[in-house]
Amino acid sequence: MGLAVGLVAASSVKAHHSFAASYDFRQPVRVTGVVTDVRWVNPHIAFVVETKARNGKVTTWQFSGDGATQLARRGVPQTTIQVGDILRVDGFRALDGSNVAAAGAVTPVGGKRVFVGPLEDPTPI
Numbered sequence: 001m002g003l004a005v006g007l008v009a010a011s012s013v014k015a016h017h018s019f020a021a022s023y024d025f026r027q028p029v030r031v032t033g034v035v036t037d038v039r040w041v042n043p044h045i046a047f048v049v050e051t052k053a054r055n056g057k058v059t060t061w062q063f064s065g066d067g068a069t070q071l072a073r074r075g076v077p078q079t080t081i082q083v084g085d086i087l088r089v090d091g092f093r094a095l096d097g098s099n100v101a102a103a104g105a106v107t108p109v110g111g112k113r114v115f116v117g118p119l120e121d122p123t124p125i
Helices: 002-015 068-073
Strands: 023-039 046-052 058-064 086-094 100-108
Touching: 023 058, 023 100, 058 086
Parallel strands: 058 100
Antiparallel strands: 023 046, 023 086, 046 058, 086 100
């Protein structure tokens, strides 16, 4: 039983990471597109945004934010990000340069800008 508890604890620590371990504050991103998937979970919410260039090329971005519980405590409802919404997302790109980013602020079309990142993360653009 001790080994099982140790493995669970180790995986939990690995899953929850600091901002600097995965994202680069020197690489801010601003993405506007359609939300195609949302997971309002702990330890981090996750959502996918697809952008479409003028030439028709679709680019997919994966974002993560603070945990669902923390956002609820701050008064950020789950309805802030829903599949089909058009959002502008300000955040910071993953260290590996992929289309993965830490979400900071999200702004729905015609809506109010809301901060969905962990409070200790750098403030996005």
